Amino acid sequence: MNIKTDRIGIIGSGSWATAISKMLLENVGQINWFFRKTETIDTFRETGYNPRYLQSVEFNVEQINFFNNVDTLVDNSDIIVLAVPSAFLPEILGGLKTDLSSKYFLSGIKGIVTNDNLLVVEYLKNYFNVPYENVGVIAGPSHAEEVALEKLSYLTVASIEETKATNFAKLIQSEYIYTSISDDIWGTEYTSVMKNIIAIGAGIAHGLRYGDNFQAVLVSNAIHEIKRFVDTVHPITRDIKDSAYLGDLLVTVYSQFSRNRLLGTLIGRGYSVRNAFLDMNMVAEGYYASRSIHEINKQYNVSLPICEAVYRILYENIPSKKEIAQLALKMN
Structure with a gap:
């Protein structure tokens, strides 16, 4: 080259x-x-x-x-x-x-x-x-x-x-x-996919008026969730704290430019998924990724409580208030 x-x-x-x-x-x-x-x-x-x-x-x-x-x-x-x-x-x-x-x-x-x-x-x-x-x-x-x-x-x-x-x-x-x-092409790609799902979850929590304290716990649990999945799907030596993993998660969860967080925020405020997309007029990758990770994980059965909560809100029409309250009980 x-x-x-x-x-x-x-x-x-x-x-x-x-x-x-x-x-x-x-x-x-x-x-x-x-x-x-x-x-x-x-x-x-x-x-x-x-x-x-x-x-x-x-x-x-x-x-x-x-x-x-x-x-x-x-x-x-x-x-x-x-x-x-x-x-x-x-x-x-x-x-x-x-x-x-x-x-x-x-x-x-x-x-x-x-x-x-x-x-x-x-x-x-x-x-x-x-x-x-x-x-x-x-x-x-x-x-x-x-x-x-x-x-x-x-x-x-x-x-x-x-x-x-x-x-x-x-x-x-x-x-x-x-x-x-x-x-680590597999780990970096899967992290890029999953952090968008996590950002939707963080946005939903924000739209429901959960505060910074909850968001910090959500993110700290999320990086462990990502690690469990990528280590199962492609087990190599990697440091999940590197910027390609943790850094990418943080910027997507917290940034004002994150369209996935924006999608979640609108849903947390009561928008339907369809109306949220119409209001944004942009593609949020995490919406499609949520269903894909749900399907892929049927093969691996990794514990993914945040991703699964987002999936249920987006695709099973579970009320976001109920789902995030249940998720909060599973985190520490």
Whole structure:
């Protein structure tokens, strides 16, 4: 991998894709970027910013090759960065005619492919024969909004091959992005999935007017819950207190930018799930992840009281006030 000359394609046009594109252009001269709508591309070319997300981020459009066909973007890219909601990934990649098996992938997706309850690395391997060693995973803690403001952020890039993890990390590091590497692609991906579910739970508690004291206990229990699950599903040596795990959980639970926390807050205030989504006009990955983790855990039977409480509120219509009160009795 030559990180200065490899052709890099971005699939995704939301806030995180925009933030990743900003990070990449600190290190490479040009990127390929996929947008569904030609009118969005036209407006971007005219204004120099993404018209729908992070409009404060100004781009030199001469550094961007715009595409509205995924096959064409993939043909013209050696490294492909995925930054779309996980629920939409099969729709976007499902019709591809291009062979992906020799491509490198960097996943910024913090969710699970819900059709088959697969992590992104598993989905790429199972459906497109992409070797695990050709995939890197971007783990937090960070929010796109703070990257846009160039506030100091720390990211972990996970890949099972150290050299590739290092090369992927060099693509996104800068004066305001510090990076570290990991070989734990399964643990970092599952943490990214589960912390969104936990954030919904924290938001529900906030909407129900539980205070900071309860939230602290919720989070301290949550990191143990995540550890139990990832250690069961992929048992390797890992320090759950590292920023890729605990840090990612904390920023998602507490940040004003967390859409999963916002979804939970609205539900705690009495919104239905449908009305909460309509009010937000954004995708909250934790909603889909909740059902996926519930289904996956049928195989492992790990104790996940917080995730299960959120699942029952979201999918079984159990009143949030009743469910959180029951959850409170199980924590210490």
